[in-house]
Amino acid sequence: MSQVPQDLKYSKEHEWVRVDGDVVTIGITDFAQDQLGEVVYVELPEVGRSLAFDETFGVVESVKTVSDLFAPVAGEVVAVNEQLLEDNDNFTPDKVNSSPYEEGWMVQLRLENTADLENLMDAAGYTEHIG
């Protein structure tokens, strides 16, 4: 049974969003990491880049599959999880599997439009979405 924390919001593309003022933290859900399998590589955007809603902002590679990541809200990238990046001394992409909602977070965005959050699902809606 996949974990679906109550305090987060969720996209149909299986990303979670944690809201803290006008900054949101984004990662992929426990369900998504389970479907992907062992994550071996993550590509993330540069800090400062502006992302439109639904824009591809990176990729996650697991076993033999490269999958695009999509911005669940629009905003400017203010931080990325360096631990997931290959050129980091503490390169640990498997944090996406072992701790998808904490150490496996991917990017932080400064929200462009708080109304974007209204398009996301709550925990109950996402639980229904994944069946």
Next chain:
Amino acid sequence: MFQDWKSFEEAISHQSWRVIMDEPKPGAWNMDADRFLLATVTRPVLRLYRWSSACLSLGRRQAQEVVELRQKLTGVCDVVVRPSGGGMLLHGLDWTYSVVLPGASRLSIGKAFQGITRWWANAFKALGAEVTIGEQGTRGQERQMMPCMERHTAGEILGPEGKLVGSAQARTKDVLLQHGSICHSRDNKLETQVFGGPLKTSALIDLGLGNCQASEFVAAFMTANSFSCYSIEDWREDELGKI
């Protein structure tokens, strides 16, 4: 949401596939053609192609090694980056396939990977080859350093000497592309130049399929999997202008 593989397989069996059988082309063109399909397809596509010269293809995460490898392998083979994941594959004496499926990007990765490789296993069996499906995968960081043909993922097609097909996937929001290299015969000298030694793989020539033509592989793939509706459609001029 992630779809159920069986339902998807049932649905796709009623769709009209496009089949593209390309003449041998350079590595960069072959990868651009796959990227074009990944970005544009609206119906299932099976593309079967060969390579006009020896070429090492790298998985997406190995892209940063491309400059160094091109220098190291100057005069030996080309080096290109695939849109998909996985390890290094040496092309030249292989058939390469691309199965491109719109509406499939939310299928479970493991089930889709195993399902598509099973389609190929069914085709090889229909042609009379004895192949099996591997159950055990190679795990951990060790796998990242190994050539694709020497590392295993559950569901891969094996012959008597080892892996016969090295496959990997790329996914966009809607489309799944799985391509794979089907080893026709081995080139121990080239493998030694590229990998430092010959690879332990199976090959079509050892399975009695060395003389099979593209059209025979395509017919076996479609018939063995009950994909009754397909048409062979070359690239259109407007598509070639965009590749």
